Amino acid sequence: MKETLKDLGRQVMTAAKISKNMKSYYVTTPIYYVNSDPHIGTAYTTILADTAARYQRLLGRDAYFLTGTDEHGDKIAKAAAAKGLTPQQFVDDISGRFRTLWPQLYVMPDRFIRTTDPDHRAVVQSILQKLHDQGDTYFGEYEGLYCTGCERFRTEKELVDGKCPDHGTVPEIVKESNYFFRMSKYQEWWRDYIEKNPNVVRPERYRNEVLGYLRDPLEDLCISRPKERLSWGIELPFDKNYVTYVWFDALLNYLSGIGYGDNDDWQERWANCEHLIGKDIVKPHGIYWPIMLHAAGLPVFKHLTVHGYWNFRDAKISKSSGKPIAVEPLISVFGVDAVRYFVLREMVVGLDASFSVEAMQKRINSDLANDLGNLFSRVAKLIGDHFEGTIPVANHGEPELERMLGELRGNVRMWADEMKWHVLIEETMQFIRATNRYFESSAPWGLVKTNRDEAATVLRNCVEALRATAILLYPIMPGKMTDLLTRIGEPIQNFKLEQTAWGHVRTRAKMKKGDALFPRLEETEVRTALADYIDGGKSNVTEQAAPIARAATDGMISIEDFKKIELRTAKVVEAERIAGSDKLLKLQIEIGDEKRQIVAGIALYYTPEQMIGRQVVVVANLKPAKLRGEVSEGMLLAVKWDDKLEILSTPEHAPSGAPIS
Ligand code: ME8
Numbered sequence: 001m002k003e004t005l006k007d008l009g010r011q012v013m014t015a016a017k018i019s020k021n022m023k024s025y026y027v028t029t030p031i032y033y034v035n036s037d038p039h040i041g042t043a044y045t046t047i048l049a050d051t052a053a054r055y056q057r058l059l060g061r062d063a064y065f066l067t068g069t070d071e072h073g074d075k076i077a078k079a080a081a082a083k084g085l086t087p088q089q090f091v092d093d094i095s096g097r098f099r100t101l102w103p104q105l106y107v108m109p110d111r112f113i114r115t116t117d118p119d120h121r122a123v124v125q126s127i128l129q130k131l132h133d134q135g136d137t138y139f140g141e142y143e144g145l146y147c148t149g150c151e152r153f154r155t156e157k158e159l160v161d162g163k164c165p166d167h168g169t170v171p172e173i174v175k176e177s178n179y180f181f182r183m184s185k186y187q188e189w190w191r192d193y194i195e196k197n198p199n200v201v202r203p204e205r206y207r208n209e210v211l212g213y214l215r216d217p218l219e220d221l222c223i224s225r226p227k228e229r230l231s232w233g234i235e236l237p238f239d240k241n242y243v244t245y246v247w248f249d250a251l252l253n254y255l256s257g258i259g260y261g262d263n264d265d266w267q268e269r270w271a272n273c274e275h276l277i278g279k280d281i282v283k284p285h286g287i288y289w290p291i292m293l294h295a296a297g298l299p300v301f302k303h304l305t306v307h308g309y310w311n312f313r314d315a316k317i318s319k320s321s322g323k324p325i326a327v328e329p330l331i332s333v334f335g336v337d338a339v340r341y342f343v344l345r346e347m348v349v350g351l352d353a354s355f356s357v358e359a360m361q362k363r364i365n366s367d368l369a370n371d372l373g374n375l376f377s378r379v380a381k382l383i384g385d386h387f388e389g390t391i392p393v394a395n396h397g398e399p400e401l402e403r404m405l406g407e408l409r410g411n412v413r414m415w416a417d418e419m420k421w422h423v424l425i426e427e428t429m430q431f432i433r434a435t436n437r438y439f440e441s442s443a444p445w446g447l448v449k450t451n452r453d454e455a456a457t458v459l460r461n462c463v464e465a466l467r468a469t470a471i472l473l474y475p476i477m478p479g480k481m482t483d484l485l486t487r488i489g490e491p492i493q494n495f496k497l498e499q500t501a502w503g504h505v506r507t508r509a510k511m512k513k514g515d516a517l518f519p520r521l522e523e524t525e526v527r528t529a530l531a532d533y534i535d536g537g538k539s540n541v542t543e544q545a546a547p548i549a550r551a552a553t554d555g556m557i558s559i560e561d562f563k564k565i566e567l568r569t570a571k572v573v574e575a576e577r578i579a580g581s582d583k584l585l586k587l588q589i590e591i592g593d594e595k596r597q598i599v600a601g602i603a604l605y606y607t608p609e610q611m612i613g614r615q616v617v618v619v620a621n622l623k624p625a626k627l628r629g630e631v632s633e634g635m636l637l638a639v640k641w642d643d644k645l646e647i648l649s650t651p652e653h654a655p656s657g658a659p660i661s
Contacts, residue, residue, distance in 0.1 A: 025056040025063040026269040030277050031070040031113060031253050034094035035079040036319040038101050040355060041278065041310050043327045044343050048307070048419070049276050050107040051344060054475030055416040058497050064269055066257040067102070068113030069095040073246030074225075075148050077232040087232045091116060101327060105336055106478045113257040115234075115249055123256035124249050125237040127296050128223070132238050136182050136295050142222055145171035151246045152284065153222065166280050179224040179242065186291045187218045193290070199303065201286050203350035206279065206306040210286035221288055223248045251289045254301075273301040276419075279308055305419050308352035310343075317355065325355065325533065333529045337477035338364045338518065344421040344476055357533045361526045368518035371432050372469070375439065376484060379462045380513035382455075386448045391463055391489065391509050392456035398438060401461065402502045404431045405468050409500055412472065421476070428472050435465040460505065463488055468500040480517060487512045566621040567637075567660035569650045570596075575608035578628050586630055587611060591620055592657025599632035605645040617648045617660060 029049045032042050046067055053065035070076075071091040080090035095114055102109065113120060131137055144153040149167030153174075163170055191214045194200060194207065201207040224242040225233060233243030254273065258266040277285050290300040309316045317325050330339050342360045345367070347353040383389060408427055415424040439462055447455035467488055474481040474495060482492055489509025527534055574588035578599065585608060587598045598618065602611075619635040626632070637648045650660075 023061045024265075024268045024272045025053070025061040025274070026258065026272050027052045027056075027063065027065050027274045027276065028254050028257070029067040030281060031068040031115065031250055032098060033073075033075065034069045034071055034091050034098070035075050037094065038098050038327065039317060039319060040325040040327060040330075040343070041317045042098075043101070043105060044310055044347070045276055045278060045307065046102060046107050047105060047340050047343060048349075048421070050105075050109070051340070051421065051475050052274065052276070052416065052419065053110075054478070055412070058471070058475060058495060059413055059416060060496055064110045064258065065108070066111050066113060066254070067107075067109045068111070068253060068257065069098055069115070070246070070250045070253075071095060071115045072233040072243070072249055073151050074230055075151060077230060078148070080232075088116070104331060105327065105340065111257055113253050115253060117256070119259075119262070120253060120256040121234050123260050124234050124244055124252050126261070127252060127255075127292075128244065128248075129237045130297075131181060131292075131295055132179075134295075136185070137179050137223065138182070138220075139177065140180055141175070141177045142180070143173065143175040144222075146174040147171040150280075153219075155219075157216075176226060176229070178222045178226070179236065179239070180220040181223045181248070181292070181295070183221045183288065183291050184218045186294055187214060189294060190214065190287070190290055193300070200300065201282075201304045201306070203306070205350065206282055206286070206304075209282050213283060213287050218287065221245075221248070247284050247288060248292070251284065251292060254289075255298075271299065271302070275301050275304045277304065277306055279306050282306055305349065307347065307349045310347070310353055310355050312355045314354075329530060329533070330360075333526060334360060334364055334521070335480075335518075337480040338368055341368065341425070341473075341477055345425045346422070348422050349419045357526060357530050361521050361523065364518065365520055367429055369516070369520040371429060371436060373516055373518040375432060375436050375462065376466055376487070376517055377513060378439065379459055379466065380487065380511050382444055382448070383459055383463075383511045384513050386452075387456065387459070389511050391505060391507060391511050392460050393507050394457040394460035394464075395453055396457060397464075397502060398461040401431070401435060401438060401465055404434055405465070405500070405502055408472065409468075409497060412497060425473070425476065428469055431465065432469055435462055438462070460507075463505050463511070464502055467505050468502070471495045471497075471500045484517060487514055487517075564621075565619060568592075568618055568620040569654050569656055569658045569660065570616050570618045570620075570634075571656040572611045572614045572616060575611040577603060577608060578630060581628055584628060584630075585611065587636070589616070589618065589634070590656050591618065591634075592655070594657070596633040597631055598634045598636055599627040599630050600636045602636070602638065602645060602647065606647070614647065615650050615652065615654070615656065617650060 027049045029045045032038065049065055049067065053063040056063040069091070071087075076091060077087055080087040083090060085093075091114075099112055102112075115121075128137075142153075145156070145159070146152070147154050147164040147167060147169065149164060149169060154164060154171055158165065159171070191211070194211060194214075198204075198207060201210050223245045224236055224239070225245060227235075227241055227243055230243060233246065234249050236242040236244060254275065255266075255270070258269045260266050260270075275285060285304055293300050311317065312325060327339070334342070338360075342363050345363060346359070383391065408431055411427070412424065415421070439458065442454075442458040444455040444458040447458065466484065467490065470481040470484040470488075470490075474485075486492065488511055489506055568591050570589040570591045572587050572589050573595075576586050578584040578586050581603070583601045583603050585600050585603045585606065587600060589596050589598055617637040619637070622633070622635050624631055624633045639646050639648060650658075
């Protein structure tokens with residue numbers, strides 16, 4: 001194995017030697033299909049993995065983070081053909097787009113693997129050969145229902161109304177001679193394993209999903225595709241007329257990405273492997289993968305952590321259904337740190353979450369601009385105005401804040417290991433809110449005049465809290481938290497959790513206030529910049545949807561649109577028929593003090609006499625129009641049904657010109 005890989009001239013990933021007291025941590029994302037661009041869903045899992053790796057480094061572990069692209073298979077071949085490109089040209093392009101997006105999100109993988117990489121191909125072929133040699137594969141004929149969207153056969157039971165539940169498409173019937181992997185042989189072993197290690201698939205609902213698949217006898221896995229139908233794949237080492245089934249190929253990236261069989265570090269990394277996936281791919285990861293590993297004589301991953309879907313207007317955000325949400329416009333409006341903060345705060349790992357620009361703006365304004373950003377600028381301003389911008393000495397600490405920080409620090413490892421980012425963030429923000437209360441109630445702006453030492457102490461204690469918070473939230477917002485730490489005079493370095501303890505602020509360091517750390521976002525600005533995310537798109541919304549989503553559906557208008565319409569009460573002072581028309585009346589109306597003329601299509605229902613003196617409702621800000629040569633400066637509202645029409649009336653005592661809202 002070693003020799004084969006070296007012969008291929010692969011670029012050996014040289015992981016840093018793991019020292020005895022530094023435990024390894026290895027985190028992965030799914031490798032994404034390159035049949036279309038990245039979107040919020042794919043960005044989410046990748047941000048999650050990046051954050052996990054950064055927290056583990058903060059906790060002193062040697063973390064390795066792998067992501068990449070899944071480039072073989074039917075759907076990629078079809079997408080390339082549709083664009084008139086060769087598969088290789090096509091995958092180079094889209095894989096490149098993933099690689100360019102990730103740094104924009106501060107996502108820093110240790111390796112970006114592509115299933116077209118030569119070292120990956122070698123690993124796939126070596127494992128296939130091993131399974132084949134030990135008799136775990138056989139050749140046979142199979143007929144089944146194949147969903148190209150999932151790139152797998154689906155059982156009748158998994159379909160909803162005959163369609164794939166994830167793609168809404170009817171699977172094709174595929175009948176072929178192929179190679180099969182004896183998955184059924186290991187079914188019992190895997191069920192026992194889960195029962196003995198219940199946390200291996202988490203949260204619990206997904207463990208139950210996996211156990212559900214294991215309740216019925218497993219079918220063997222078809223692991224090849226005949227080249228005559230699909231040539232875009234890794235050739236089987238034992239039959240050149242076949243390529244490897246895309247899922248079998250893709251799952252092995254988790255081994256090739258750490259240099260399986262080719263360096264001394266992969267085993268230690270593998271022993272600490274944490275897979276992160278969305279709930280759409282539980283079966284390949286929760287059934288095929290552990291069984292492939294076991295058959296290959298390898299231990300299974302430490303955890304398979306499954307998260308739910310990001311939905312938009314009640315539909316899953318994806319490239320194949322509904323409207324994918326590109327990430328770049330969000331970065332440009334909210335900033336990359338705030339985007340990371342929002343998705344990690346909003347989604348509880350395991351449950352679905354709703355994406356809305358409105359929720360995002362609210363969250364960023366309240367947590368980041370108000371609670372965190374404002375505290376920093378108020379503290380920095382007072383230190384600037386009264387202590388020459390130098391962080392002063394404290395006479396004493398602040399017991400309640402110290403206690404809260406102690407608790408936070410004690411829990412970080414647990415939250416990070418269990419992927420409870422929403423809790424970690426919320427608890428840290430509670431600490432910042434408590435610091436705000438302390439700042440408010442101590443009123444250091446008054447104290448500087450009466451008790452300068454105490455004012456210095458309060459400000460210094462607030463800087464202690466801000467500094468610890470910046471380090472605690474650094475893995476989530478690496479850019480802004482580095483900025484915050486720089487502004488409080490901290491040299492940038494690889495922080496460790498120990499350095500978040502109270503009392504680490506550098507006395508007499510220079511404090512720089514600078515511009516607002518998180519500028520407040522104005523609603524109109526956000527809505528204008530992200531109009532597509534609010535008003536456009538496909539409607540698929542039910543009554544339970546969030547108000548923002550309901551207002552944004554096709555044919556509906558937003559509250560802002562509605563507010564543009566100016567409705568007022570008006571009094572009709574004169575009325576007459578228009579010569580040559582049996583439908584139109586010309587009305588002179590008063591809207592408060594203003595006189596106007598309106599032409600209304602009501603002559604079949606009202607005589608001029610009936611109209612004079614009436615209070616009516618008009619749209620007061622319509623552009624003037626001409627009807628039968630007469631100017632009409634507004635529109636009168638009426639109810640129409642069957643062959644009847646009745647003018648809307650208002651309470652009699654309401655004055656003319658009153659706005660209607
Ligand atoms: O399945 N909400 O690739 P894929 C949350 N190539 N996460 C979402 C999401 C959403 N709306 N949409 C996508 C594949 N994701 C295979 C994987 S791994 C060996 C092979 C995320 O491009 C989530 O992580 O369809 C989901 O599992 C993954 O993207 C699917 O990516």
